[in-house]
Amino acid sequence: MHGILRSWTIRVILVSIALFAAAAWAADATTRGRSAKGTWTELKVGWGHRGALAVDREGFSAEVSGRLAAHPNIRMERGELEGLPPAEWTSVIIATGPLTSGALWEQLSELAGSGDSYFYDATAPIVSADSVDLDIAFAQSRYGKGEGSDYLNCPLDEAQYAAFRSALVNAEQYPLSAGDDYRLFEGCLPIEELARRGADTMRFGPLKPRGLSDPRTGREPYAAVQLRWEDALKSALSLVGFQTRLRLGEQQRVFRLIPGLDRARFLRHGRMHRNSYLDAPRVLRPTLQLKDHPRLLISGQLTGLEGYIAAVATGLWAGVNAARLVQGAEPHVPPETSCLGAMLKFMASPLHVDYKPTSFQFGMLTWLPERIRRKEKAALIQQRASEAWQEMREDLARPGSKLEQSKQGGS
Numbered sequence: 265m266h267g268i269l270r271s272w273t274i275r276v277i278l279v280s281i282a283l284f285a286a287a288a289w290a291a292d293a294t295t296r297g298r299s300a301k302g303t304w305t306e307l308k309v310g311w312g313h314r315g316a317l318a319v320d321r322e323g324f325s326a327e328v329s330g331r332l333a334a335h336p337n338i339r340m341e342r343g344e345l346e347g348l349p350p351a352e353w354t355s356v357i358i359a360t361g362p363l364t365s366g367a368l369w370e371q372l373s374e375l376a377g378s379g380d381s382y383f384y385d386a387t388a389p390i391v392s393a394d395s396v397d398l399d400i401a402f403a404q405s406r407y408g409k410g411e412g413s414d415y416l417n418c419p420l421d422e423a424q425y426a427a428f429r430s431a432l433v434n435a436e437q438y439p440l441s442a443g444d445d446y447r448l449f450e451g452c453l454p455i456e457e458l459a460r461r462g463a464d465t466m467r468f469g470p471l472k473p474r475g476l477s478d479p480r481t482g483r484e485p486y487a488a489v490q491l492r493w494e495d496a497l498k499s500a501l502s503l504v505g506f507q508t509r510l511r512l513g514e515q516q517r518v519f520r521l522i523p524g525l526d527r528a529r530f531l532r533h534g535r536m537h538r539n540s541y542l543d544a545p546r547v548l549r550p551t552l553q554l555k556d557h558p559r560l561l562i563s564g565q566l567t568g569l570e571g572y573i574a575a576v577a578t579g580l581w582a583g584v585n586a587a588r589l590v591q592g593a594e595p596h597v598p599p600e601t602s603c604l605g606a607m608l609k610f611m612a613s614p615l616h617v618d619y620k621p622t623s624f625q626f627g628m629l630t631w632l633p634e635r636i637r638r639k640e641k642a643a644l645i646q647q648r649a650s651e652a653w654q655e656m657r658e659d660l661a662r663p664g665s666k667l668e669q670s671k672q673g674g675s
Contacts, residue, residue: 321494321495322495323495323496344365344367345368346365346367346368347367347368347371348368348371348372348375349560353559354559354589354590355559355561355586355589355590356559356560356561356586357561357562357563357579357582357583357586358372358560358561358562358563358566359562359563359564359566359579359582360564360566361564361565361566362385362537362539362540362541362565362566363537363539363540364540364566369540372542373540373542375554375556375557376542376543376547376554376556376557377543377546377547381540381541381542381543381568381619382444382447382538382539382540382541383447383448383449383538383539383541383620383621384440384444384446384447384448384509384536384537384538384539385448385449385452385507385536385537385539386452386454386507386508386509386534386535386536386537387507387532387534387535387537388502388503388504388505388506388507388508388534389502389503389506389508389515389519389530389532389533389534390494390500390501390502390503390530390531390532391491391500391501391502391503391525391528391529391530391531392499392500392501392528392529392530392531393493393498393499393500393501394499394529395525395527395528395529396416396418396491396501396524396525396528397523397524397525397526397527398416398524400418400419400480400523400524401416401417401418401491401523401524401525402416402417402419402478402479402480403415403416403417404417404476404477404479406474406475406476407475408475414492414493415490415491415492415504416490416491416501416524417476417478417485417488417489417490417491418488418489418490418491418522418523418524418525419473419476419478419480419485419486419487419488419523420471420485420486420487420488420489420522420523421485421486422486424486424521424523425467425471425486425487427521428518428521428522429459429463429466431517431518431521432455432456432459432510432518433456433459433460435456435510435511435514435517435518436510436511436514437456437509437510437511437514438509438510438511438536441538444538449539449570449620449621450620451570451621451622451623452507452570453507454507454508454509454536455470455505455506455507455508456508456509456510458470458505466487467486467487469505470489470490470504470505470506471487471488471489471505472487472488473485473486473487473488476488489503489504489506489522489525490503490504490505491503491504492504500531503519503534506519506534507534507536508534508536509534509536510534512533515530515533515534516528516530539565539621540566541565541566541567541568541621542562542566542567542568543568543619544562544567544568544611544612544619545611545612545613545614545615545616545619546619548562548567548611548612549612550597550608550609550611550612551585551595551596551597552567552578552581552582552585552595552608553585553595558589559589561582561585561586562578562582563575563578563579563581563582564578564579565621567611568611568619568620568621568622569607569611569621569622569623569624570621570622570623571623571624573624574607574623574624577603577604577607578604578608581598581604581608584596596656597609598653598656599649599652599653599655599656600630600631600652601629601631601648601649601651601652602648602649602652602653603624603628603629603645603649605652606624606628606629606630607624607628609628610622610628626641629645631648632644632645
């Protein structure tokens with residue numbers, strides 16, 4: 265089911281995390297009747313500890329829903345939009361995420377000519393914290409970072425690792441949709457796929473032991489499975505990097521081979537799903553508008569940009585540009601020296617031969633020196649981006665500014 269959010273003349277068709285950024289900015293900006301300079305309120309809901317960034321899903325969802333429902337300039341209607349929004353909706357943000365319903369996706373992909381872009385993604389299982397054997401699992405962050413309690417670690421010796429990998433590789437999986445290729449997002453592979461790619465692949469990925477010391481032996485384990493807290497009450501833990509396509513019974517059988525999880529109680533099993541996205545370089549402008557249908561703006565994972573930060577950032581920018589469109593102003597592209605500007609430039613680049621989903625990479629910042637110390641990199645990126653955003657704000661504030669006069673139609 266899709267919620268349909270209306271803020272004056274802006275409609276936001278939403279399901280994903282991008283909705284909050286898009287809705288809040290669009291609602292605030294349009295009611296003031298001037299350039300989008302909305303106030304972004306910091307959202308603090310069940311964030312994880314200093315060393316590990318995590319979100320209490322239920323707390324976050326309740327807070328977002330509550331803020332949207334209480335906003336005086338937002339009217340929310342819940343229901344399924346079975347197809348494209350009507351033509352009289354002149355400024356529309358589509359933020360329905362990778363699991364867009366069949367009817368809407370069919371018409372959207374037909375409109376954009378982008379129906380065969382998809383990949384298979386999965387979630388990781390969650391176990392009850394009180395079912396983990398704390399005589400084996402130990403609390404520790406890599407290299408002593410954070411407060412030391414961000415993760416629980418389940419150590420494996422070489423024989424345990426080999427037995428676990430063998431069971432994982434041979435476990436039964438759910439079938440794919442008929443006629444589909446098994447396309448995966450390389451940045452987030454299922455754990456069984458990593459196991460298949462090589463004997464040590466998992467040990468250099470989610471099961472890497474580096475920076476950990478097993479208090480029972482005082483040594484680095486051969487491999488380690490990390491468990492991350494899922495909620496502020498510390499009642500549930502997710503298996504880090506264990507997104508999977510295994511059948512439910514197989515998940516219980518195989519994952520209970522991990523030391524410390526032999527009696528694990530599964531609160532949620534891992535599941536695989538088919539994610540759809542648009543062929544952005546061919547159909548989207550860096551303003552997030554569809555090239556041939558500029559009243560429609562796309563945000564979130566439909567753009568092919570992966571990750572929570574990219575979803576929020578594109579939702580925010582879609583809200584900015586939707587507000588500008590209803591005010592009769594030109595939509596903008598963020599500064600290329602910023603991470604958001606670099607991502608949108610990458611997304612819309614005509615140089616792509618086969619566009620695949622991607623998360624932010626430092627290589628997108630083409631101005632960044634090839635050789636730079638890691639400690640200096642973040643500071644330099646922050647400085648350059650802050651300067652660029654400030655210059656854009658100042659230019660927008662001047663009547664007849666070059667940004668106001670520029671046209672984005674060909675970009």
